Amino acid sequence: MPTLDEVNNKSAARLNGLNPAVRAGTVALIQRSYEKGVPIVITQGLRTIAEQNALYAQGRTKPGPIVTHARGGTSYHNYGLAVDFALLLPDGRSVSWDMNRDGDKDTRSDWQEVIQEAKKLGFDWGGDWSSFKDYSHLQMDFGLSTKQLQAGMRPTAQQVNNALRRIDGGDDEVNKDIKVTVTLNGKKLTDGVLDSDTAYVPVRALAEALGAKVTYDAKTKSVHIVKE
Incomplete structure (x- = not known):
């Protein structure tokens, strides 16, 4: 496998x-x-109009398959808010878009390890889109539509700082996009969210349903669960 420096160098120019x-x-x-044993390469970054x-x-007035439904100005790539990636193979030169590949032999798809x-x-993943799916696409839109970006709006300094804090590990924000229902013996107990294969649920609702008492110590920021 190539070294991390070699992997970084493969993508450096596309981060500009x-x-x-x-x-x-x-x-x-x-x-x-x-x-995680999954080297990747960035194949696209900022893209001009x-x-x-x-x-x-391509695929319309020029040869080749259709690869995008976005005209100039309607892609987040045009504003430096998106990247595309591929798996870098062990020879350090070839790339793969095989979403089922398990190059590190850990029984998990390399692609899904990257997405996680x-x-x-x-990042938001193009594979989660409901219509045209773009499995190599990752973006941070900061809540802005491409129409707003075309009109000149851009992420605020605060939004960028918040995103950087999350990347640096200073913000453990839970992704709340995937809602889940928690049941106890077949009866709905409460609602929660699922983020990276971890379910987050209100501790009080769960504990009290199991016959325990919950208290919170604000001084030590501790949650105490006692089951008599």
């Missing part, structure tokens, strides 16, 4: 022009993936 948080998140993703239009023409880390860092 990215939003600071997107760039920091991408650097962290490359390192975290490598530490002209480059986007040329890509949009990306979501922890605050």
